[in-house]
Amino acid sequence: MSEPLIELKGISKSFGSSVILDQVNLTIYQGDALAIIGPSGTGKSTILRIIAGLLAPDAGEIYVQGKRRQGLIEDAEDPINIGMVFQQAALFDSLTVEENVGFLLFEHSKLGYRRIRELVEEKLEMVGLGGMSDRYPSQLSGGMRKRVSFARAIMSNPDSSQDTPEVLLYDEPTAGLDPIASTVIEDLVRQLQRQQGGCGSYVMVTHQDSTIRRTSDRIVFLYQGQIQWSGATSEIDTTDDPLVRQFFSASVTGPIHVVG
Structure with missing residues (x-):
């Protein structure tokens, strides 16, 4: 196999007396469509936030394109950009769709307003929301808000290749959606993997059967703080x-403890 994009070695994390992750090893490769699955409350979102650099592990090492990460993402930049799509979309309610999708460019680039608008509209077209730039999140359905968050996650600065996401992290992107809206999101995940300007590698945290089957090629099963099984989705x-x-x-x- 090629060199890993991201590698977790012996990652452990506890909250109080609760051990969430216990010596977890995980490798993510270029082109991966990886699903992390398991019962609720088993640390799936925790491991995603550790990968993103938003949460520090208690023990273990994280390597991004062969370079060991020190601290959180705010402490030092990774060699590659890692984008994240949050479960609740995490949009700014007071900003328009255009302002949400182009937020990083408006705040941290030297691009002119007209150019940023062009880039925003390009990403909105990719997620099937062309012409929606002047809407506010409150005017969108749940599925549409999820798609706006996808557009924001894949937004890149053409003046800085470092800002282009190499890996996308999806945290329960179909949670709370009806089956039809879920299918739209699942198709979009695959479309963005193949599409130029999208992102060819991703990690999907989900517990929904259709999302697992339709968006992943490889699965790891997380339970009791450890990866208990891994294999192809097939x-x-x-x-x-x-x-x-x-x-x-x-x-x-069965062996999975059911909380009454």
Whole structure:
């Protein structure tokens, strides 16, 4: 395989007396469509925030394109840009769609207003929201807000290749959406992976069956702070692993502890 884009070695994280991650090893490669799955409350979003550099582990090492990360993303830039799509879209309610999508360029680039507007409209077209730049988040459906957050995540500065995202992190992008809206988002994830100007590598945190099957090529199963199973998405219906079998059958009987 090629050199990993991101590598986690022995990552541990606790909150109080609760051990969330326990010596987790994870490697992300160029072109990965990786899903991190498992029951609720098992640390899936925590590991995503650690990858993004928004949360520091208690122990372990993080390497980004072979360079060890020291501290959080605010302490030192990674060799590559890592974008994140949050579960609740995390848009600024007081800003228009254009201002949300172009936020980093408006705040941190020397590009002129007209050029930023062109780039924003280009990204909105990519996510199927052309002509929506003057809307506010409150005027959009849940699925549309998710797509705006996708456009913001893939926004790049043409004057700085360092600002172009190499990896996207998706935190439950279809949570709370109806099946049709979920399908739109799932298709968009794959489309952005293939499309020029999108992002060819991503990590998807989800527990929804259709999202797992339609957006991932590779899966790791996180439970009790550790990766208990990993394999190709095509293996989830044939593996004998009892955790995977229980998870996808939605059975209350099995090794996964059901909280009453």
